Structure formats: C-alpha cells, structure tokens
Amino acid sequence: MKKIKVAILGATGYTGAELVRMLVRHSYIELSTLTTRQYVGKKFSQVFPSFTGICDIVCTENNDPDSIDADLVFSALPHHESAPIVGELVKSGKKVIDLSADFRIKSENTYKKWYGDHPCFDLVGEAVYGLPEIYREEIVKANLIANPGCYPTSVLLPLYPLIKEGIIDLNRIIVDSKSGVSGAGRGLSLKTHFCEVYGGFKAYNVTVHRHQPEIAEQASFFAKSPVDIIFTPHLLPIKRGILSTIYVNMKGNFEEKEIYNIYKQYYSKERFIRIFEEDLPTIESVVGSNFCDIGFKVEKNTKTIIIISTIDNLIKGASGQAIQNMNIMFGFPEESSLENIPLFP
Numbered sequence: 001m002k003k004i005k006v007a008i009l010g011a012t013g014y015t016g017a018e019l020v021r022m023l024v025r026h027s028y029i030e031l032s033t034l035t036t037r038q039y040v041g042k043k044f045s046q047v048f049p050s051f052t053g054i055c056d057i058v059c060t061e062n063n064d065p066d067s068i069d070a071d072l073v074f075s076a077l078p079h080h081e082s083a084p085i086v087g088e089l090v091k092s093g094k095k096v097i098d099l100s101a102d103f104r105i106k107s108e109n110t111y112k113k114w115y116g117d118h119p120c121f122d123l124v125g126e127a128v129y130g131l132p133e134i135y136r137e138e139i140v141k142a143n144l145i146a147n148p149g150c151y152p153t154s155v156l157l158p159l160y161p162l163i164k165e166g167i168i169d170l171n172r173i174i175v176d177s178k179s180g181v182s183g184a185g186r187g188l189s190l191k192t193h194f195c196e197v198y199g200g201f202k203a204y205n206v207t208v209h210r211h212q213p214e215i216a217e218q219a220s221f222f223a224k225s226p227v228d229i230i231f232t233p234h235l236l237p238i239k240r241g242i243l244s245t246i247y248v249n250m251k252g253n254f255e256e257k258e259i260y261n262i263y264k265q266y267y268s269k270e271r272f273i274r275i276f277e278e279d280l281p282t283i284e285s286v287v288g289s290n291f292c293d294i295g296f297k298v299e300k301n302t303k304t305i306i307i308i309s310t311i312d313n314l315i316k317g318a319s320g321q322a323i324q325n326m327n328i329m330f331g332f333p334e335e336s337s338l339e340n341i342p343l344f345p
C-alpha cells in the first residue's frame, strides 16, 4: 500500500507529540510536516530528546493551508486557533482530523455560548464526531473529523449502550471525572504548577466546564431527546489518565449480569473497549494504551448503576482516537500504531 503524507499542526504540544510518538511506527504513513509556534527551526528531537534518532524532522511555523504537503492533517492546536486553518484546509480538499473542540458542537448557539464566535460554522455540519465505536460508518466517508474531548470520550462510551437500550432515566445523570495534569496541555500556568498540584486533589470549573455541553449534546443525539448531565471535573496529581464515575438511575430492576450482557452486546467486537464483569477499572491499567475500560456495580436500593470508566487522556482521549479515526478513513487496519499495552508498573 502506498504511504500517505501526514502533517501535524501543533506537533510540539502534548497531543501533537503523542501523535508523533505513535505515528513514527505506522506502516502506511509518512510524516511530512510538524508545526510549532516556539520551536521553529529546531529538530523535533531537540524539543523532545526522547525522540533522538527516531524523529529528527525540523519543525516549521507553516500553518499556511496552501503550502502544507499532506494527504491528511491532524490539527492539535488550541480551539479558536484551529478553526480558521482547518476551514481553509477542508475547503482546499484536504482531509483533516481536528483534536480541538472547534467542530465538535453541532448547535451554533451552544458553541457561541461556551466558545464565542466561530469563523466557519458552515463546516460543522459536515464534521463527523470521531467516536469510532459509535460513528464508524460516517467516519469512513468523512473529510473532517471532530475528535472528541477526553472527558466526553470517557463518559459517552459507557453511556451509549444504556441510553440506546432505554433503561436509564435521562433527566439526571451525574458524572464525576478526575484527570491527570497533561489534560491541560503543555503551556505554563499557575494552575498546573508542580506545587499547586502535587499532593493535592481538587474540583475545578464546577458547573462551567466546556465538556458538559459536548457530553449533553452527544448523549441527546443517542437518546433522540434531551439528556441532562451534571458534570464535575477534578484535577489529579498524576501526569496522565482519566477516571470517570457515572451515576445513572435505572428505569426498572436490572441485575448486574443483565447490564454486563448489554455492554457485551454493544462492545464485544470492539478492540479498544474492555468490559469488566467483577473488577473495576483503574487509571494505571490503561495509561499508555488506547483502551477505554468500563466496569460498574448496581446499587439495588436506589436503582442506581455506578459506572467507572478509565482512559489515557492523551491516547483514547485524544491522539490514539485520532489515529483510530485516520485508520478508518483510509482503510488501514484499525489497530495500526495503537497496539501499545498499558505501561503499568
């Protein structure tokens, strides 16, 4: 198979570097362009010495859509920075996978409320929300993928089968998520300063986190009716990983075995989703991999299912999922470059 050329915009951030790490060993692609803002003219291996002898491509500032030589572009730029460039790239006929939030929200009012004005909202309609386990058929045909947010991935994958089966109350779903610090990106900020994070644990952006409307919108698409989500994120003093605890009320009395069977019915063929029957997932069992692990317990007195899901925010929550989308779009084996086994210990 002829190799395709791939460019990564924002390659010197955490998700960009993670794309490089996984793509350098991909059999069907060749990296053509890596862009940066601060490290123009430096080899990628000078920015990240762990890549010495592995990726010595010189980083450029070239975010100019006309001169990017690639069949596929990953944009790992911040939201608002991404949309104008991605818009031009798509209009010039290139396929794009955007890791930012710019093309994820389908409602213009919702986007505006949470993110402000959008430079090319006309393209949002053609963007496919890149959750392969749910939208694989649309991804095959897509030119523009809106790669999902990290928290939404950890929440939507476990909710999907329960919503589709109509067995849970959609008026009050409570999501309590915890993320490692790499979720905030590589840029410097007091909030992610070592002394502000290490040895502590805190909730942040309570009632105002931008992933709430993304989760609620997608969950409502699954249900074909509005779904109310209460979402509270927390910052864990670790580098990577997300654990989401999700509380849903059942519309009847279901045994754990029945819930397990529903999950198996939806996901038993999915390479990157692991359903736990007895144990509960942990962050350390997914870090370094593209897995989403899902476990649950039924609390019969209150008719509640308590679901625990874990992902690596930089892999299944970002770059791994983006590569999974690319593999589907181009007809490569879906697991190409994604077979990493979790790092623990």
Ligand SMILES: NC(=O)c1ccc[n+]([C@@H]2O[C@H](COP(=O)([O-])OP(=O)(O)OC[C@H]3O[C@@H](n4cnc5c(N)ncnc54)[C@H](OP(=O)(O)O)[C@@H]3O)[C@@H](O)[C@H]2O)c1
Pocket (backbone or CB within 6 Å): 009, 010, 011, 012, 013, 014, 015, 016, 035, 036, 037, 038, 039, 075, 076, 077, 078, 079, 081, 099, 100, 101, 148, 149, 150, 182, 183, 184, 185, 186, 187, 313, 314, 317, 318
């Ligand atoms: N981190 C996660 O877990 C995660 C998960 C899912 C989705 N995302 C999304 O993925 C995107 C990238 O996230 P990240 O965590 O990789 O961020 P990051 O570490 O801050 O990296 C951002 C990249 O974009 C470049 N950049 C920053 N501001 C720019 C500007 N004004 N103009 C041009 N380039 C600029 C940076 O260049 P320099 O390196 O030169 O500064 C860097 O290469 C974001 O939209 C984020 O919301 C992140």
